[in-house]
Amino acid sequence: MSEVLVLVDHVDGEVKKPTLELLAIAKRLGEPSAVFIGGAEEAAAAGARLTAFGAEKIYVVDDAEIRGYLVAPKAEALQQLVEKTSPAAVLIVSGFEGKEIAGRLAIKIGSGLITDAVDVQEGPVTTQSVFAGNFTVTAKVTKGTPIITVKPNSATPEESGGAGTVEEFSATISEGAKTAQIVASQPRQASGRPELNEAAIVVSGGRGTGGNFEPIEGLADALGAAVGASRAAVDSGWIPHNFQIGQTGKTVSPQLYIANGISGAIQHRAGMQTSKTIVAVNKDEEAPIFELVDFGVVGDLHTVLPAATEQINKRKG
Amino acid sequence: MNIVVCVKYVPDATGDRQFESDNTVDRVGVDGLLSELDEYAVEQALQIKEKAGDDTETVVTALCVGPEKAVDAVRKALQMGADRGIHVVDDAIAGSDAVATSLVLARAVEKAGGETRVDLVVCGMASTDASMSVVPAMLAERLGLPQVTFASVIETQGDQVRVKRDGDSATEVIGATMPLVLSVTDQTGEARYPSFKGIMAAKKKPLDTWSLSDLGVDAGQVGLSVAWSEVQDTTARPPRTAGEIVKDEDGSGATALAEFLAAKKFI
Numbered sequence: 397m398s399e400v401l402v403l404v405d406h407v408d409g410e411v412k413k414p415t416l417e418l419l420a421i422a423k424r425l426g427e428p429s430a431v432f433i434g435g436a437e438e439a440a441a442a443g444a445r446l447t448a449f450g451a452e453k454i455y456v457v458d459d460a461e462i463r464g465y466l467v468a469p470k471a472e473a474l475q476q477l478v479e480k481t482s483p484a485a486v487l488i489v490s491g492f493e494g495k496e497i498a499g500r501l502a503i504k505i506g507s508g509l510i511t512d513a514v515d516v517q518e519g520p521v522t523t524q525s526v527f528a529g530n531f532t533v534t535a536k537v538t539k540g541t542p543i544i545t546v547k548p549n550s551a552t553p554e555e556s557g558g559a560g561t562v563e564e565f566s567a568t569i570s571e572g573a574k575t576a577q578i579v580a581s582q583p584r585q586a587s588g589r590p591e592l593n594e595a596a597i598v599v600s601g602g603r604g605t606g607g608n609f610e611p612i613e614g615l616a617d618a619l620g621a622a623v624g625a626s627r628a629a630v631d632s633g634w635i636p637h638n639f640q641i642g643q644t645g646k647t648v649s650p651q652l653y654i655a656n657g658i659s660g661a662i663q664h665r666a667g668m669q670t671s672k673t674i675v676a677v678n679k680d681e682e683a684p685i686f687e688l689v690d691f692g693v694v695g696d697l698h699t700v701l702p703a704a705t706e707q708i709n710k711r712k713g
Numbered sequence: 714m715n716i717v718v719c720v721k722y723v724p725d726a727t728g729d730r731q732f733e734s735d736n737t738v739d740r741v742g743v744d745g746l747l748s749e750l751d752e753y754a755v756e757q758a759l760q761i762k763e764k765a766g767d768d769t770e771t772v773v774t775a776l777c778v779g780p781e782k783a784v785d786a787v788r789k790a791l792q793m794g795a796d797r798g799i800h801v802v803d804d805a806i807a808g809s810d811a812v813a814t815s816l817v818l819a820r821a822v823e824k825a826g827g828e829t830r831v832d833l834v835v836c837g838m839a840s841t842d843a844s845m846s847v848v849p850a851m852l853a854e855r856l857g858l859p860q861v862t863f864a865s866v867i868e869t870q871g872d873q874v875r876v877k878r879d880g881d882s883a884t885e886v887i888g889a890t891m892p893l894v895l896s897v898t899d900q901t902g903e904a905r906y907p908s909f910k911g912i913m914a915a916k917k918k919p920l921d922t923w924s925l926s927d928l929g930v931d932a933g934q935v936g937l938s939v940a941w942s943e944v945q946d947t948t949a950r951p952p953r954t955a956g957e958i959v960k961d962e963d964g965s966g967a968t969a970l971a972e973f974l975a976a977k978k979f980i
Contacts, residue, residue, distance in 0.1 A: 691959075
């Protein structure tokens, strides 16, 4: 069986959940091989987790030389690994960086590329959700080694246990790849709540909050949910951009999405329309968001949410 | 400075977007327009020019690859303030994937520069139709240039570019030296509307139409038949069934909401 390369997404050796999902997908297509780009100590920290979740091999690419540069060196390292291993596919987590690495890799190795898959099955045949979630598309790569970026939450991690054989891989990085420099980096502050694109429940607020996100956060915490926002709330400066859901923010597909004071413009719908259950609270009964909901409350979120939160906390007892 | 801003003509996202029988995006049956996310790229290109303060020295060229109607996207960019337009149109391009599109764009950027090199290629963060976000990276790869992408704040000083990039797990400052490929997000600030004066002036601006042969790109390298990926099937998502909507009266809304969540086992 051919190897399937999975580029590991990690912060200082802490492997993110979407990578574990990719390992589960890789198992459907061949033998999962994790590609870890980072320091040796970090690799040791990540190794156990990658092995537990099915990695048969772990290629460790020491990043001492390439840390501090944007995207291009990682694409070069992957290119060399693809040449060495002739894998059945390369899987990368969909995100800014992942998609750009994939784009460069596609040109380098002359292979087709599919982005933002929400499912990958044997073939590999991918499923994507397009046009603001209005269409489902199945596709496959027809040339070269399929490169597929996969959205978080597209598979369930499986603690299948692999061999986890570690192999050092020294990539040769060209000077040309070291031209865009990361001058400074500020890691995102942990909110203590689930990550937006991994959460089972998302509670979000928009213009209707008037800038007061307390009712949103209160309900989110009662439900163990992540907090999100519409672009209107972000543009008003009420909440940072990394909370934005929609076309130019994150796409979420949780079990439950509760939109509060959000009208439901197409740009927002693009980011949440595929949620399993959708609930909305909005003062305006004409708001287009109500066309999408399983349950809606026409009312003021500033009174409805705190009261609902109190009842939920009571029910939880 | 020589700036090329790449603009895409896309089906209006508020329209009824569909696929053709060959699974390509229907670009004829739905009204099209300059992709909203590329307006930010045009805006930033114009701001960089304005900041340079050398009105005739710095040239902003709007470049679009697309069918006949796509010239509207170039016109809009000219109305906003770009100095010159290029529309690459060729029947053979129809159905091209991002890989082929980036090839055509790369050759067009090279030709657009002519004798003087292009210092800056500016792109939007994604298109509003395919929304892959990979063309800027592919362009950088093909042109052998640094990529400074997903910028939310841009600073230029001479040939130095510094941007803020809101990455997946960190906010970063990225620096590079021109020439380079820059992509900008909607966080860079509202794009200007064309003024009446701008609309009138646009009519007199140079707008070139190039074919593949003008770029030296073989027609066999582009188009649907040689795409490196293939859409097998497209299915419209079934419309969501109408849900229950209640009016909040004296707290009834909160109770109904809590009951709904409990019934669905979310509590």
